[in-house]
Amino acid sequence: MNREKLLAALRGIEVAGKSVKELYGEISSACMRELMQPVRRTQGKSAYYFSVEYLMGRMFYNNLLALGILDEAREIFAQKGLDLNVFEDVEDAALGNGGLGRLAACYLDSAASLGYPLDGYGIRYKYGLFRQRFKEGRQTEEPDDWQKWGDPWSVRRPNETRRVEFADMTVFAVPYDMPIYGKSLNILRLYQAEGSAEAEKLSEYLYPADDTEEGKLLRIRQEYFFSAAAVGERVERFVAQYGRDFAKFPSVNVFQLNDTHAVFAVAEFLRLLTSEYRLSFGRAVEIAKETFNYTNHTILPEALECWDEKLVEKILPEIAHILKRLQIYASAEWRERGCTAEERRAMSVLTGGRFCMANVAVYVSGHVNGVAEIHSRILKEKLFSAAYRLDPQKFLNVTNGVTHRRWLLLCNGELSGFYDARLGRGWRNDLSQIERIDCSDGKTLGAFSAVKAEKKRQLAAYIEKREGVKLLEDAIYIAQVKRLHEYKRQLMTAFAILRIYFDLKEGRLPDFTPTVFLFGAKAAGGYKRAKATIKYLNDIAALVNGDGAVNRKLQVVFVQNYDVSYAEKIVAGSDVSLQVSTAGFEASGTGNMKLMMNGAVTVGTMDGANIEIVEKAGRENNYIFGATEEEIASLEKGYDPVLFAEKDPRIKEVTDTLTDGTFPASAELEELYAATFERTYNRPDHYYVLYDLMPYVSALLAVNRDYKNGALFARKQLENATHSAFFSSDRAIASYAAKIWKI
Numbered sequence: 001m002n003r004e005k006l007l008a009a010l011r012g013i014e015v016a017g018k019s020v021k022e023l024y025g026e027i028s029s030a031c032m033r034e035l036m037q038p039v040r041r042t043q044g045k046s047a048y049y050f051s052v053e054y055l056m057g058r059m060f061y062n063n064l065l066a067l068g069i070l071d072e073a074r075e076i077f078a079q080k081g082l083d084l085n086v087f088e089d090v091e092d093a094a095l096g097n098g099g100l101g102r103l104a105a106c107y108l109d110s111a112a113s114l115g116y117p118l119d120g121y122g123i124r125y126k127y128g129l130f131r132q133r134f135k136e137g138r139q140t141e142e143p144d145d146w147q148k149w150g151d152p153w154s155v156r157r158p159n160e161t162r163r164v165e166f167a168d169m170t171v172f173a174v175p176y177d178m179p180i181y182g183k184s185l186n187i188l189r190l191y192q193a194e195g196s197a198e199a200e201k202l203s204e205y206l207y208p209a210d211d212t213e214e215g216k217l218l219r220i221r222q223e224y225f226f227s228a229a230a231v232g233e234r235v236e237r238f239v240a241q242y243g244r245d246f247a248k249f250p251s252v253n254v255f256q257l258n259d260t261h262a263v264f265a266v267a268e269f270l271r272l273l274t275s276e277y278r279l280s281f282g283r284a285v286e287i288a289k290e291t292f293n294y295t296n297h298t299i300l301p302e303a304l305e306c307w308d309e310k311l312v313e314k315i316l317p318e319i320a321h322i323l324k325r326l327q328i329y330a331s332a333e334w335r336e337r338g339c340t341a342e343e344r345r346a347m348s349v350l351t352g353g354r355f356c357m358a359n360v361a362v363y364v365s366g367h368v369n370g371v372a373e374i375h376s377r378i379l380k381e382k383l384f385s386a387a388y389r390l391d392p393q394k395f396l397n398v399t400n401g402v403t404h405r406r407w408l409l410l411c412n413g414e415l416s417g418f419y420d421a422r423l424g425r426g427w428r429n430d431l432s433q434i435e436r437i438d439c440s441d442g443k444t445l446g447a448f449s450a451v452k453a454e455k456k457r458q459l460a461a462y463i464e465k466r467e468g469v470k471l472l473e474d475a476i477y478i479a480q481v482k483r484l485h486e487y488k489r490q491l492m493t494a495f496a497i498l499r500i501y502f503d504l505k506e507g508r509l510p511d512f513t514p515t516v517f518l519f520g521a522k523a524a525g526g527y528k529r530a531k532a533t534i535k536y537l538n539d540i541a542a543l544v545n546g547d548g549a550v551n552r553k554l555q556v557v558f559v560q561n562y563d564v565s566y567a568e569k570i571v572a573g574s575d576v577s578l579q580v581s582t583a584g585f586e587a588s589g590t591g592n593m594k595l596m597m598n599g600a601v602t603v604g605t606m607d608g609a610n611i612e613i614v615e616k617a618g619r620e621n622n623y624i625f626g627a628t629e630e631e632i633a634s635l636e637k638g639y640d641p642v643l644f645a646e647k648d649p650r651i652k653e654v655t656d657t658l659t660d661g662t663f664p665a666s667a668e669l670e671e672l673y674a675a676t677f678e679r680t681y682n683r684p685d686h687y688y689v690l691y692d693l694m695p696y697v698s699a700l701l702a703v704n705r706d707y708k709n710g711a712l713f714a715r716k717q718l719e720n721a722t723h724s725a726f727f728s729s730d731r732a733i734a735s736y737a738a739k740i741w742k743i
């Protein structure tokens with residue numbers, strides 16, 4: 001990269017008379033010319049990430065940071081009278097739903113920064129995750145037109161278009177390359193579907209659901225579309241470079257499947273090697289086993305992808321045929337190796353007329369990993385126990401991480417400056433150095449508190465601008481930001497807030513420190529219960545914020561259209577991070593890491609990566625409560641939420657608000673009542689909200705008490721921030737590279 005040349009180009013940009021959009025295009029394009037400069041490696045082994053989601057967020061500041069010119073660029077344009085913050089109006093590239101998609105983006109960032117050859121393959125959706133607004137407290141969804149300001153950060157490569165064949169149509173996969181810049185230049189290649197109007201639908205919308213079963217034909221088409229294009233390209237390039245000696249394929253290619261969403265890549269790989277290149281089926285499987293790896297991100301049964309055999313057969317007959325052959329081939333192997341009928345059924349590729357994509361992935365992968373210690377253990381003991389008994393060496397854990405470039409350097413310049421002042425700048429490339437900060441030193445704590453106070457002011461100003469709500473000052477900022485899902489238990493927070501509200505009104509909490517509860521969450525459009533929870537929380541916000549008796553002590557704000565850019569503000573400006581999933585259900589969580597990195601304490605259950613967070617930062621510096629995974633498992637039959645609420649008036653008073661007229665009657669309240677007390681698609685209170693409620697309230701009140709001692713609480717926060725290095729995705733990527741990819 002020619003830094004001086006780039007800076008000179010930026011200095012040459014004329015600002016006067018141009019729209020923000022024009023300037024955005026010009027500055028971005030100048031940077032792109034430099035980003036695309038480095039010569040790409042053509043030799044050696046590379047890893048490829050297959051993901052149907054990439055939640056990149058805003059690329060502008062990230063790319064300027066990666067180029068090492070962000071500060072200078074700010075100065076150059078400030079002198080011209082242009083504040084670079086104006087580009088905060090640019091839409092995020094939200095081609096993902098939540099954790100899994102954002103993880104992919106963090107991993108690309110870390111791999112490039114560390115110089116590992118890792119390219120990504122995915123889909124270039126015309127519309128990303130919907131834009132959310134509230135109307136009378138209810139979520140509405142609008143298409144996310146993320147290219148409104150153009151897409152200056154990618155390059156269309158029409159010459160590398162690929163054909164993808166379905167039984168009933170041909171679709172052209174046109175690649176768009178986005179540079180991921182660091183020590184190496186890596187590429188995120190997103191395919192856009194072109195051809196007939198029907199064909200173009202394949203890359204029109206991101207599936208807006210996370211963790212829900214959506215047995216849709218379009219989803220299968222999307223998955224095969226990009227998987228086949230990517231695999232076809234990898235195989236073709238290999239043959240061009242090395243000929244048909246496929247034994248060598250795994251020495252230059254390693255594939256990582258980001259959950260089961262790209263498992264059709266396995267079938268397509270086998271199809272190409274057997275029908276185009278005439279390898280035997282067994283040989284093709286052996287090569288696949290050395291090439292593919294699979295990361296699981298959820299154990300929720302409704303999120304495990306199983307596709308109807310007949311459906312796949314109809315649009316992808318050859319692929320269905322390959323998968324059936326794989327079932328026969330694998331069964332023979334399992335029989336030979338002495339598996340019982342029950343074990344074979346559990347591992348089946350095809351069972352009950354459905355293709356089980358997770359089983360395809362497990363069988364064919366050299367490595368299978370979970371995303372936090374507890375989750376990887378559950379995979380071995382429960383979800384994939386038969387496969388684990390057969391091939392224990394296949395299974396490993398790689399705890400998730402988040403890129404500290406976006407989630408600390410970019411979103412919290414103040415905290416970064418605090419580290420610079422004490423450590424120099426070396427920590428920016430080796431986050432573990434922040435452990436050298438002395439959290440007991442009074443001056444250090446004072447400086448840290450000043451940083452936190454400033455980030456809280458900035459957050460409050462931002463929320464006032466976006467939502468028109470003025471946050472309480474001198475209050476504790478408590479955030480629950482994540483997709484809306486029953487197992488994440490936003491409903492439990494709703495009940496806890498009501499408990500605190502009633503106690504405040506009754507004068508039972510005389511020394512209560514003012515507290516703001518901040519929510520950010522999108523609910524899948526078809527997920528009634530999740531949407532009902534949004535409405536309930538907005539009802540609660542109206543009640544609490546409108547009650548003159550408490551509204552200087554308690555405030556509830558649900559921000560609209562929570563996305564990566566909003567997250568950057570909230571994680572930096574929060575004191576407390578709520579991570580309260582039912583134990584055993586949150587695979588890892590990554591928001592928990594972002595908040596910790598910015599010095600928030602966790603109020604959480606022993607679930608996902610929370611367990612490792614408190615292991616690193618000290619249980620005494622966080623607020624752990626609630627049933628453990630074992631306790632939940634032992635509880636399952638004997639738990640009756642109706643009795644549970646009856647015998648504790650503190651719980652009953654809260655759940656009564658679903659029916660007693662505290663809020664105007666609504667279908668949403670009825671839905672939540674049913675979820676809590678009736679048998680529906682799950683048992684009543686399937687996620688043990690009432691069971692954990694009072695311990696949760698106690699944890700929140702403990703925070704409230706501790707916060708009064710400013711130095712004590714700041715110390716807890718700083719202990720969290722300075723012990724977050726393990727949760728940098730630089731560590732996670734180094735682990736994938738060493739243990740799985742061997743690059």
Ligand code: 26Q
Binds near residue numbers: 305589608
């Ligand atoms: C499947 C079939 C049809 C339509 C949609 C889906 C679908 C889409 C997205 C299923 C699941 C997802 C997303 C899952 C996800 O985001 N999981 C999260 O992954 C994070 C990164 O590992 C973890 O930190 C979270 O704990 C986990 O919930």
